[in-house]
Amino acid sequence: MRKFKTESKKLLDLMINSIYTNKEIFLRELISNASDAVDKLNFKSLTDESMHVDQADLAIRVSFDRDARTITVSDNGIGMTAEELERNLGTIAHSGSEEFKTENAESQGDALDIIGQFGVGFYSAFMVAKRVRVVSRAFGEDEAHVWESDGLEGYTIEPGERAEHGTDVILTLRENVPGENGEEGENYDRYLSEWGLKDLIRRYSNYVRYPIQMMVMKSRQKPKPEDAGDNYKPEYEDYEELETINSMTPIWKKRREDVEDADYNEFYKSTFHDFEDPARTISFHAEGALEYDALLFIPGRAPFDLYSKDYEKGLALYSSNVMIMEKCADLLPDYYNFVRGVVDSADVSLNISRETLQQNRQLRAIARRIEKRVTSDLEDMRDNAREAYERFFENFGRGLKYGIYASYGAKATELADLLLFWSAKEQKMITLAEYAKAMPEGQKAIYFAAGDDRDRLSKMPVVTGVLARGFDVLLCTQDVDEFTFQSMREYVARDMPKVYEDDAAREAAEKAVADGAEPELEDRHLELKNVATGDLDLASEDEKKEAEEASKEHADLFSAMKEALGDHVQKVSVSSRLVSADDAPACITTEGPLSLEMEKVLKRGPEGDVEGMPTAQRVLELNAKSPVFAKLAAAQEAGDADKVKLYTGLLYDQALLVEGILPEDPVAFAKNVCELM
Known part of the structure; x- marks a missing residue:
């Protein structure tokens, strides 16, 4: 038996028990390795005319044997020689994929999408397997070799047999561990089922660029016998069929103009388990220091648990089409916690387990761009699809208000113009900017009343008194409203008609406008005043x-x-x-x-x-x-x-x-x- 290089026993134990927090990602890592192997062969065939590879045949196969307690991940990629098995699997943290990626950095382009980085993903198999057997035959070689290990002391490499180039990774799963003292045990049997494997493939590897295939059990009706009578009852039989499990092409990588709204809606509903179409779909590609694709959705309704402590915000984070985090909370501010979607970037620096990001500044840069894009789209909805925006605000407006309150007013500049309130004068929902534009000359504050019922508020003496003087009052019926206004302190109304200090200045400005000049505008700072507090200074x-x-x-x-x-x-x-x-x-x-x-x-x-x-x-x-x-x-x-x-x-x-x-x-x-x- 050969010993692992480096301080193998300690390092391998670290790999298996410390680096990864989620056992089920083992399949993601093995499929990613298989995808890299197929990618290498595909790339070589494109750059070497002597290699003849039918790209239509390139695929990854997943299978299981419940009785033998094995899971097999096979590919028909470039394969490995005995020396490569020794170097790639016998030397922990040596990444053949990263090495290949570096060697071909200048010419890879879109033809190569290598996923591996650290050379440790393979060893995640030992989280669920008591023994791993790798059978590999390098492209152009006649002989296959078998690498085998229990993940403890070392490994063996021996000659083997494989009909064609590629690699089989065969995992013999551990036995189930019963729970003790009220703690949950380990159920490895859940991986030995068609449904369990399909679920893991679709969750983590759905957008790997090559087909991931499985033999799946299906049912079909048997042909009706010729001598069957009128009372014949249809009979069914089970059969196996090779099926491609993954979608391969991510919808967020396609150009916006190439995708129908119905396709986006279907992706949203199936991925995020909603029965309503999204209110808004945002798709964009960012380039620069960080290159990434983002596909975001504003839901058409609020989830029932949106304001509960159990609600989890976040966008799905992918790297090279492989899911890294199902809900990356750092990509969204709390006040946009309702946004759902996907961010995919090959440029983000992942930690060694590929479960979290290594550099927070990269995450912050993406998050800032996403926040600006969501804000921009909400402003567009507010201005050009008012009815839809009012439905959106009814569902999610409370969170926007809370964003201002929770930031002690720091986010008021970004969020204030997205807020809507009921106008007692206009009898409709209006923005603060619309309130300011409609103010009579001389009004210096925005007036509001807070309570739990709009009809009651409209009849209160403190409200009717202000209305009688010709000033509008915003009727605020959510418990966060007044706290939000107190955090804001004031609202800056942009591009308001300039107020002149004396009649002479006003008359001069009016004459200039009559002569063809543009009217002078200014930003006006308006205090937010509750009509039921303090002196409003409205009396003559x-x-x-x-x-x-x-x-x-x-x-x-x-x-x-x-x-x-x-x-x-x-x-x-x-x-x-x-x-x-x-x-x-x-x-x-x-x-x-x-x-x-x-x-x-x-x-x-x-x-x-x-x-x-x-x-x-x-x-x-x-x-x-x-x-x-x-x-x-x-x-x-x-x-x-x-x-x-x-x-x-x-x-x-x-x-x-x-x-x-x-x-x-x-x-x-x-x-x-x-x-x-």
Whole structure:
């Protein structure tokens, strides 16, 4: 017996037990080696006129014998001599494929697509096999040789027989290992089935450029006997047929104009197990320092587990048509976690097991290009297929908003213009840019209201008051909306008509436009304001003066109402939002960064009942023009403290109900209403 070169026992043990994390990739590695062997022969035949090879006959064959517990991977490639068996299999980590690739680097072109790099893939067979036998006959040689090893101490090389050039790799599988102490055992029998092998081939080697063939069991109806009667029941028989298992030509390597949309849709549905066509298909080829092909899909519907902790994002990563990772998460940012697809590059540096990438900067470069391309296609859908985009946003918009919030606003530049919100004025979904374009002259902020129901929001006093002044309000009904706006702080509206500091400057600009000049444009920074928080500064000078006079005149009333409400409110004041007798008599607003809606969202969270959870600083704003206010003022003037307290409690509780919040004591509220009746 010959000993492995290098520190073989330690290195081989490392190969088998440490380098690979997934046992089932052994078949991928053996098929890749077989593909390299066929590729070498094909390339030699193209460069050496004395070699005559029928390319149509080049193939890889996979078979199994359940009784003998063997799996065989055969090819009719270039084969190996005894010396090559010694060099390639007896010297661990020597890659004959890499050597061949280097020698022919200048002339290989598209005719050669060598997969191997490290010379260790073959030894992955020992993860599942207790013995490996390799029978190989080099092209042009009359004699075959047999390499055999148990993967422990060494190997033997002896003369053998093979009818034609090529290589057979025969694995004798290990025995099953039962599980112990609740841990799962090892079931090697799963590889000894037609279904099991076909599944591995299609998952990892579906796009190897040569046919991977298997004898598969099929069923067919027997011919009906001539003497069969009317009550004859059809009979069936099983038979074996040689079938090509892999697709060979990856759809992502084809030019976009050469592929029908129906073919892309079918590939998407069969590969990613969806029953709906994708909403968008993105196919592109990148060149430069890194060359790769990408085929991406935006699904037509959200998967049921998209927002669960079990959902896994990522694109399938291939290298030279061989799958390396089923879901490479680093290729997608979290806010594009819904994108599915494939990236294939022969240039990425893989680690020795070919299960992960060696250089993160390569991955980051690909990921940046993919992110830009997805963003560009979403913008195109938004502008040219609005109905489809609104369906997309209904499915995946929450993730885009969360991308801004989770990045503390850093991603707002990339994502803000992809967001849609319901316009109370337009009664449709609009973008922030569309909101800004429709603003009346002098508007300096984007106004929004947050809640859980669009109809309720549209009727809230704080919303109707802003609408009455001619300003639009965005109605936000997702729990992440207000957090997103707080992270953004502002929206930069591009190419807005320039606002001039004085009439003279404006008149000069208007004259210039009349004379044929282009209108001046500017980027305008618009604050994002919740209509239920802080001072919106929408009141006219007369309204401000009236509010100030009412506050001074009824200071004692406000003091009594604050005392009645205690710590429930920060203060009671005259409203600058409610300025008409027809408006609501009161509303609740907040001061500080936390709104009532954000408080509700936090309370619904896992730590919502924890002591010390922050609460909104509530303000009860009164409509000084309302008849109710006149009743309050009269009760205060009459010295009826009980009535002031009763009215105060009722106004506060009904304002809470308008906000979708139950009064702290619903029984007391009902009792007070009945007393008034």
